[in-house]
Amino acid sequence: MHEDYLTITVPIFNIQSYSIHDGPGIRVTVFVKGCPLRCLWCCNPESNLATPQLMTYISKCTGCGMCIGSCPQKAISLKIDGDKAHAATDRELCVDCGKCVAACPAEARELAGKTMTVEEVLKKILKDKLFIEGSGGGMTVSGGECLMHPDFTEALLYASKREGVHTAVESCSFAGREVVDRVYKYVDLALLDIKHMDSNVHKKLTGVPNELILDNIKHIYHDLKVPVYIRIPTVPGYNDSEENIAATAKFAAEQLGSDVQVHLLPYHRLGESKNESLGKKMNMSIEVPSDEHMQKLKALVEQFGLVAQIGG
Numbered sequence: 001m002h003e004d005y006l007t008i009t010v011p012i013f014n015i016q017s018y019s020i021h022d023g024p025g026i027r028v029t030v031f032v033k034g035c036p037l038r039c040l041w042c043c044n045p046e047s048n049l050a051t052p053q054l055m056t057y058i059s060k061c062t063g064c065g066m067c068i069g070s071c072p073q074k075a076i077s078l079k080i081d082g083d084k085a086h087a088a089t090d091r092e093l094c095v096d097c098g099k100c101v102a103a104c105p106a107e108a109r110e111l112a113g114k115t116m117t118v119e120e121v122l123k124k125i126l127k128d129k130l131f132i133e134g135s136g137g138g139m140t141v142s143g144g145e146c147l148m149h150p151d152f153t154e155a156l157l158y159a160s161k162r163e164g165v166h167t168a169v170e171s172c173s174f175a176g177r178e179v180v181d182r183v184y185k186y187v188d189l190a191l192l193d194i195k196h197m198d199s200n201v202h203k204k205l206t207g208v209p210n211e212l213i214l215d216n217i218k219h220i221y222h223d224l225k226v227p228v229y230i231r232i233p234t235v236p237g238y239n240d241s242e243e244n245i246a247a248t249a250k251f252a253a254e255q256l257g258s259d260v261q262v263h264l265l266p267y268h269r270l271g272e273s274k275n276e277s278l279g280k281k282m283n284m285s286i287e288v289p290s291d292e293h294m295q296k297l298k299a300l301v302e303q304f305g306l307v308a309q310i311g312g
């Protein structure tokens with residue numbers, strides 16, 4: 001690790017304290033911006049780009065118009081809906097500079113993504129060290145995709161381990177072997193997504209095929225000896241067929257080991273409102289899966305001799 005690793009920066013869109021879904025115990029989860037995949041159902045669309053992105057919240061907008069003059073691009077205008085006015089942003093003109101955020105008294109505008117150093121993020125993690133240690137928790141780097149920022153991720157994991165903090169990563173494993181080897185030196189637990197076992201379908205759903213992903217997962221488990229939990233974002237109509245869940249469980253049981261847990265993460269609709277805030281439309285409408293269906297899929301995974309759970 002080079003000397004000035006604490007000064008390495010990355011765009012962060014959230015640091016969540018008291019997180020209980022991203023590994024064991026109470027954790028601090030660090031969400032970095034930028035992802036090489038474009039999952040159709042993405043629940044964190046503000047993480048897609050590795051640059052800041054403007055988010056707007058119409059429900060908070062009072063129509064005061066104070067943001068209009070602050071925009072150097074002249075991207076903001078007032079729209080009237082019935083008897084209510086609100087600010088509308090022309091996304092073709094907007095360059096995500098964030099100048100309108102400070103001008104808005106109603107917090108109806110926000111810039112997702114703040115550049116932070118390893119040292120700044122580490123300070124936030126260590127603030128909760130007592131709770132982390134008392135609960136058998138740690139820190140988790142999530143995203144976005146942390147492997148897109150290997151310098152930062154490696155340095156933050158290294159710095160956390162030096163402080164005695166348990167480390168986990170949440171990753172889609174779509175990265176070159178050299179990056180994987182660098183980052184996983186400092187990882188205690190890998191939470192790895194598999195979105196679909198059929199590579200062609202995987203490409204349609206996420207934009208990339210799955211061969212590299214499955215290969216990296218085997219490498220992380222067998223060669224790097226990092227404990228692995230497989231996570232399946234379970235999206236009705238896209239990857240929640242019994243056939244696909246069984247194929248994923250078979251991969252975990254046969255290509256990895258019986259100590260690999262499988263976590264079925266039910267689709268939720270948070271991504272839909274976030275897309276609206278980013279001025280985008282989701283090209284799909286998905287219902288959340290029923291409890292009954294999730295229980296059935298869990299039982300299916302357990303038939304392969306694996307520990308399965310619903311949720312992270």
Ligand code: SF4
Nearest residue numbers: 071094095097098100
């Ligand atoms: S973020 Fe976009 S809308 Fe806001 S001031 Fe900058 S260019 Fe204008």
Ligand code: SF4
Nearest residue numbers: 061062064065067104
């Ligand atoms: S400053 Fe805020 S509240 Fe006022 S019009 Fe702009 S977005 Fe709406």
